[in-house]
Amino acid sequence: MNILPKLWTKNFISITIANFLTFTSFYYLLVTLPIYALQGLNGNESEVGLIVTIFLIAGIITRPFAGKWIERIGKYPVFLTAFLIVCGSSFFYFITQSITTLLIIRFFHGIGFGMATTATGAIVADLIPESRKGEGMGYYGLTLNLGMVLGPFLGLTIMHHGGTNLLFFINALLALIALIVGFFVQIPKKTVTQEVKELESNKGIKSLFEGSAIPISLISAFFALAYSGIISFVSVYAKEIGLVEAASYFFVVYAIVLFISRPFTGKWFDLYGANKIIYPAILLFAVGTYLLSVSTSLPLFLLSAALIGLGNGTIFPSLQTIAIQIAPADKRALATATFLSIFDFGFGIGSFLFGLATVKVGYSSLYFYSTFLVLAGIGVYYILHGKFHCTVKQRKVQ
Missing domain, CATH: 1.20.1250.20 (MFS general substrate transporter like domains)
Incomplete structure (x- = not known):
């Protein structure tokens, strides 16, 4: 009888929790910051749209470079740096007093988000056994959907009943827990084949x-x-x-x-x-x-x-x-x-x-x-x- 290799290892559980917290925080702020910008910072609708745009643009710009950094220095350093940036950015929301300040924070938060989503995706692919790849990626992908549910529900509930300070405190707490969980992830070493080396050596925009x-x-x-x-x-x-x-x-x-x-x-x-x-x-x-x-x-x-x-x-x-x-x-x-x-x-x-x-x-x-x-x-x-x-x-x- 064939025994399937273990999927739910400490590393896999840790990386899925980190990914879940990352997307929970993303959706948590996605639906609450527009209200905060309009009511708390006296912004307008075009500025609210820019709050979302600048975050995602920062992530998009960062992703290709994160892939190159992973090739050069490894997955874990990029992964840990990403969550340090996310955690640090999350604490800066407390000092926002203008739309401009908020946009700057969102840009740096977006850089961390782009690096984090790239690194976690690369790491989880190494952690899941080949014979259970589809199953494992399915569970990993489910964390995004769970974050999409919990994030908005938690954010809007806190904003309506707890206020802005509690809103930012919970967001910082989510980021801090994700960082702590990240310390428990250990990445297995893999042999790099000649084919992979050739792919990694490709230069130029086409390689991205x-x-x-x-x-x-x-x-x-x-x-x-x-x-x-x-x-x-x-x-x-x-x-x-x-x-x-x-x-x-x-x-x-x-x-x-x-x-x-x-x-x-x-x-x-x-x-x-x-x-x-x-x-x-x-x-x-x-x-x-x-x-x-x-x-x-x-x-x-x-x-x-x-x-x-x-x-x-x-x-x-x-x-x-x-x-x-x-x-x-x-x-x-x-x-x-x-x-x-x-x-x-x-x-x-x-x-x-x-x-x-x-x-x-x-x-x-x-x-x-x-x-x-x-x-x-x-x-x-x-x-x-x-x-x-x-x-x-x-x-x-x-």
């Missing part, structure tokens, strides 16, 4: 991106434009329509639907291919965005969250799966980095543009117009990927 993943990554960035406006401003919008308490539950409903649907949508992706999953998901995303734009009651508001969760929550992992499938076997890690960087770029730009646009038309109108942006994604997907069909065997990658 996987070309085959760029078209599908551009599709993800397109949908990120619409999604960024939802996740960055839905808490402010909820207050505007008199549903302040419901804002935190928006993300809970979103995540519950995502968790329930993920096993089914993954199997359908395997059985029927990407096109038959993604086109309906786009329509659900569009309907959810439209319902959000006309929400005047709690049931309608939460229904929009469910449909957006089912739609966008299916689109993102499906596109990421395609990016990995179409890449050469030895460049799947690079394809993943390419996909996430381009997605983050679309998200960051979307947050900034959405913030500018809300000054002119308001949240409700902009969510209404975003419905047509999402629908236009059908054409974008068809042109860049859908019309070519998937010829490779489909498999679920979470």
Whole structure:
């Protein structure tokens, strides 16, 4: 009888906890800082969008360099440095007295976030046994989804009932725990093959991106434009329509639907291919965005969250799966980095543009117009990927 190698080691548990805390903090601040900037710092909507954009741009710029630093000095030094930057940045939120100060802190926090997500992804790939790679990466990826639930719910609850100081204290505590947990991670030494050495010796801009993943990554960035406006401003919008308490539950409903649907949508992706999953998901995303734009009651508001969760929550992992499938076997890690960087770029730009646009038309109108942006994604997907069909065997990658 074959005995499977152990997955839940001390190192694997530590790295997944660190990743969970990183994304919990990310979403925690993502939905609360817009409110803080508008009410506490007297900022405007365009400045709120820039708070999200500058964080993600810093992370995007840092990721390729983090990969090079990992090659030169190793994964653990980059990993530990990243969490030191994240932890240090988190304590500086206490001294913010202007939008400018907040933007500077967000930039350095974004650098740490970009380094941390790059390093943890590289480390966890070494920790998971080859025979359990899919299972292990599935559990690791689940920490992002858990952070997406807990972060907004915790952040909005604390902000409404505890105030700004407690908000920043909890965020600093999350970062400190992640740093402490990081000290317990031990990385196994691996033999570097000649093939890997040749890949690592590549220079130039082409060595930072996987070309085959760029078209599908551009599709993800397109949908990120619409999604960024939802996740960055839905808490402010909820207050505007008199549903302040419901804002935190928006993300809970979103995540519950995502968790329930993920096993089914993954199997359908395997059985029927990407096109038959993604086109309906786009329509659900569009309907959810439209319902959000006309929400005047709690049931309608939460229904929009469910449909957006089912739609966008299916689109993102499906596109990421395609990016990995179409890449050469030895460049799947690079394809993943390419996909996430381009997605983050679309998200960051979307947050900034959405913030500018809300000054002119308001949240409700902009969510209404975003419905047509999402629908236009059908054409974008068809042109860049859908019309070519998937010829490779489909498999679920979470």
